Amino acid sequence: MSLYHETAAILTAAGPNATHGGSLKSRIFKDKSLKSPPAQVYALALETSKWSAILKEVVEASDLLKHERKLTPALSLLLVHDLLLSKSGIALPATHGLRVSIERHKARLNSEFVRARIRRKCATLDALRTQVEIGARGGCPVHPRWIRVNTLKSTVEEQLATTFKGWEVVESVAEVIQAADAFDGQGKKGKKVIHIDGHIPNLIAACPGVADFTKTEAYKSGKIILQDKASCFPAYLLDPRPERDGDVMDTCAAPGNKTTHLAAIVHSRVEDNKAIVFDGKTGKKGNKKKRGEEEQKGTTTTTIFAFEKDPHRAKTLQKMVKTAGSDTFTVVNAGKDFLKVNPLDAKYRNVGALLLDPSCSGSGIVGRDDAPTLHLPSAPSSSSSSSSSSSSSSSTNTNTKANPKGKQNNNKRKSPPTTTGTTETQEPPAKVLIDDDGVAIPVSSQADLEARIASLASFQLTLLQHAMSFPAARRITYSTCSIHAGENEHVVLRALASDVAKRRGWRVLKRQEQVEGMRRWDVRGEAEAMTLEEGITTEGVMEEKEKEKEEVRDAVIRAYYRDDGRGVMGFFVAGFVRDGTIDDPVYLLDGVEQQQQQQEGEEEEEEQEDPEGPFVRDEQGRIVRDENGIPTLKSTGKKAVDLKELEGDEESSVEYRIEGQEEEDEEEPYQRDGKGNLVRDDEGLPVLKEGRRWKVVKGGKGQKAEGVSDESEEEEEGSEDGDEWGGFDD
Numbered sequence: 119m120s121l122y123h124e125t126a127a128i129l130t131a132a133g134p135n136a137t138h139g140g141s142l143k144s145r146i147f148k149d150k151s152l153k154s155p156p157a158q159v160y161a162l163a164l165e166t167s168k169w170s171a172i173l174k175e176v177v178e179a180s181d182l183l184k185h186e187r188k189l190t191p192a193l194s195l196l197l198v199h200d201l202l203l204s205k206s207g208i209a210l211p212a213t214h215g216l217r218v219s220i221e222r223h224k225a226r227l228n229s230e231f232v233r234a235r236i237r238r239k240c241a242t243l244d245a246l247r248t249q250v251e252i253g254a255r256g257g258c259p260v261h262p263r264w265i266r267v268n269t270l271k272s273t274v275e276e277q278l279a280t281t282f283k284g285w286e287v288v289e290s291v292a293e294v295i296q297a298a299d300a301f302d303g304q305g306k307k308g309k310k311v312i313h314i315d316g317h318i319p320n321l322i323a324a325c326p327g328v329a330d331f332t333k334t335e336a337y338k339s340g341k342i343i344l345q346d347k348a349s350c351f352p353a354y355l356l357d358p359r360p361e362r363d364g365d366v367m368d369t370c371a372a373p374g375n376k377t378t379h380l381a382a383i384v385h386s387r388v389e390d391n392k393a394i395v396f397d398g399k400t401g402k403k404g405n406k407k408k409r410g411e412e413e414q415k416g417t418t419t420t421t422i423f424a425f426e427k428d429p430h431r432a433k434t435l436q437k438m439v440k441t442a443g444s445d446t447f448t449v450v451n452a453g454k455d456f457l458k459v460n461p462l463d464a465k466y467r468n469v470g471a472l473l474l475d476p477s478c479s480g481s482g483i484v485g486r487d488d489a490p491t492l493h494l495p496s497a498p499s500s501s502s503s504s505s506s507s508s509s510s511s512s513s514t515n516t517n518t519k520a521n522p523k524g525k526q527n528n529n530k531r532k533s534p535p536t537t538t539g540t541t542e543t544q545e546p547p548a549k550v551l552i553d554d555d556g557v558a559i560p561v562s563s564q565a566d567l568e569a570r571i572a573s574l575a576s577f578q579l580t581l582l583q584h585a586m587s588f589p590a591a592r593r594i595t596y597s598t599c600s601i602h603a604g605e606n607e608h609v610v611l612r613a614l615a616s617d618v619a620k621r622r623g624w625r626v627l628k629r630q631e632q633v634e635g636m637r638r639w640d641v642r643g644e645a646e647a648m649t650l651e652e653g654i655t656t657e658g659v660m661e662e663k664e665k666e667k668e669e670v671r672d673a674v675i676r677a678y679y680r681d682d683g684r685g686v687m688g689f690f691v692a693g694f695v696r697d698g699t700i701d702d703p704v705y706l707l708d709g710v711e712q713q714q715q716q717q718e719g720e721e722e723e724e725e726q727e728d729p730e731g732p733f734v735r736d737e738q739g740r741i742v743r744d745e746n747g748i749p750t751l752k753s754t755g756k757k758a759v760d761l762k763e764l765e766g767d768e769e770s771s772v773e774y775r776i777e778g779q780e781e782e783d784e785e786e787p788y789q790r791d792g793k794g795n796l797v798r799d800d801e802g803l804p805v806l807k808e809g810r811r812w813k814v815v816k817g818g819k820g821q822k823a824e825g826v827s828d829e830s831e832e833e834e835e836g837s838e839d840g841d842e843w844g845g846f847d848d
């Protein structure tokens with residue numbers, strides 16, 4: 119099959135992947151049955167779709183399909199496109215039947231094309247090209263190609279002298295955007311212009327479509343990273359500083375844009391004259407060295423812990439971290455669920471800053487729907503000789519998504535209707551919601567969409583609260599590439615109202631406390647999104663507190679995919695801080711110590727992930743206890759508490775008292791042998807003098823066989839079948 123037949127099949131969804139849906143690009147690149155190079159098929163399909171409204175007029179006015187009965191409408195568009203607009207013409211041998219069938223109408227097709235241009239009031243072909251480009255986007259803005267210079271490996275100066283050699287540096291992003299629609303007189307689109315961003319350090323906006331940066335040496339070696347400006351907000355806002363924040367955690371990290379950004383920022387903050395060598399393999403921090411002595415890149419006092427639940431995506435993360443040169447101080451936890459990370463694990467006791475960028479609806483992402491609507495010429499019916507009426511024409515949207523307004527373009531991701539508090543477009547729901555992990559979720563109604571957002575929001579809030587529970591944490595950023603208030607402002611409000619936030623003193627990072635570039639970014643939270651739905655209590659955090667409400671609104675940062683000259687994707691980020699005086703010193707840090715001891719020689723992961731708890735159970739699921747009520751640990755096969763050690767174990771939460779014994783009693787209650795040693799029973803418990811009995815006053819459900827009464831048995835009865843054993847702290 120020729121390039122033209124294969125492309126026609128894709129465009130009219132008749133190809134082998136017709137039922138797979140997805141964007142034009144993914145349909146083409148995933149179609150393993152294609153014989154032609156996918157890039158060529160994609161370019162032809164995309165360009166023809168852009169021009170299809172004009173080409174349809176040309177084909178219909180020239181009666182091409184009437185004269186060439188073997189041509190289908192889609193084939194005619196593709197061939198006429200290449201005849202009129204491709205520099206090298208139709209990519210078939212001169213004698214090929216398809217080519218001949220078009221070229222014999224060349225003069226007529228050319229003159230109809232000129233007429234179509236004039237009808238559009240375009241003096242030149244370049245003017246028409248510009249109009250087509252703008253029209254193909256349906257008025258949606260051009261998105262610059264954002265490039266972050268990875269300061270672990272390069273500098274802006276070096277990149278200006280190499281990757282961007284010969285490029286003109288302009289004053290604003292708006293100029294970069296304008297340049298995108300300019301043609302050079304030879305059909306070449308765009309101009310070599312860049313702008314150095316004024317908000318995010320080391321970020322460059324380049325005119326899109328002029329160069330393929332993925333082919334450059336700088337990209338391949340990790341000196342530059344293609345990352346939208348808005349996606350740079352979280353790491354920059356978190357502003358991790360080794361001396362203040364210690365270790366850093368990226369909780370949902372793949373593919374690693376923000377992890378590597380964090381690494382670059384951390385590295386740039388390392389004190390000038392000294393650093394601690396970090397061994398990425400062992401996780402150990404070694405000797406302090408003078409910075410001048412240490413040539414190794416990535417030498418820093420800080421460890422970045424990156425978690426990624428999806429093992430496949432984690433591979434991309436690992437690769438990116440390595441290419442970016444941050445693997446020497448980044449520990450990638452591949453396939454690890456952040457929710458299962460124990461905040462009290464000693465490894466994380468120095469984690470002071472966490473970046474949380476969880477999965478979201480992805481409704482702010484630009485360029486997912488990359489195919490403009492295809493306008494097909496009408497096929498001549500057997501009874502009619504001409505079909506030039508545009509009303510009889512058909513138009514095929516190559517997307518799987520709805521295009522209710524019949525816009526010529528679909529280049530922008532369709533914004534699904536917003537939930538409460540958003541101000542984006544109020545279009546009917548898209549048929550498919552592609553989240554930021556690339557997962558397509560069918561959304562057939564407003565209710566479907568709201569349910570999806572609610573479920574995402576609940577997962578996002580759980581993650582955020584988990585991040586808030588890390589003992590040493592003082593700073594968190596929470597971000598999404600969603601435009602929905604339900605995933606953004608509402609999650610922030612709920613998090614602030616949560617127990618963990620209140621208990622630990624978390625609050626928003628106020629605008630005036632933010633890093634300079636974020637302070638100046640003037641797109642902030644949505645006022646109408648600052649109230650939660652009825653029935654959700656904020657426990658006084660927001661209600662009646664207009665000033666606080668405004669402070670939170672002004673603290674959170676938004677970005678929109680709009681024609682406003684900013685050239686960014688839809689995004690949201692909020693920072694949280696706490697001063698650290700509340701709650702952690704005793705309760706949490708003690709917990710860290712306990713955890714540390716308990717972990718010695720144990721398979722920590724197994725224990726954490728066992729939903730049945732740490733103790734051996736019988737077939738009915740009941741915890742198996744010995745005659746003293748003491749369960750056996752699965753991990754060691756030993757008793758959870760050794761009674762023999764109880765006497766000297768002041769830390770035990772089980773307290774035994776001697777009935778009738780007052781604290782001020784001076785008389786020794788235990789029996790001693792002739793040498794003055796305590797007399798013990800078979801289980802090692804001291805034997806009491808006659809008339810004395812043991813009793814359990816706190817914890818434990820143990821019944822000492824002899825001499826120990828168990829007054830607490832009745833009240834603890836219910837714990838027998840519970841997940842938690844009520845006896846000792848575990």
Ligand SMILES: C[S@@+](CC[C@H](N)C(=O)[O-])C[C@H]1O[C@@H](n2cnc3c(N)ncnc32)[C@H](O)[C@@H]1O
Pocket residue numbers: 349369370371372373374375376377425426427428431454455456457475476477478554555
């Ligand atoms: C929005 S993407 C992160 C993008 C990334 N921060 C970046 O800038 O390159 C969300 C990622 O979180 C991962 N994820 C979702 N839930 C997770 C969890 N509970 N623990 C760890 N990773 C999770 C997803 O697999 C996905 O790769």
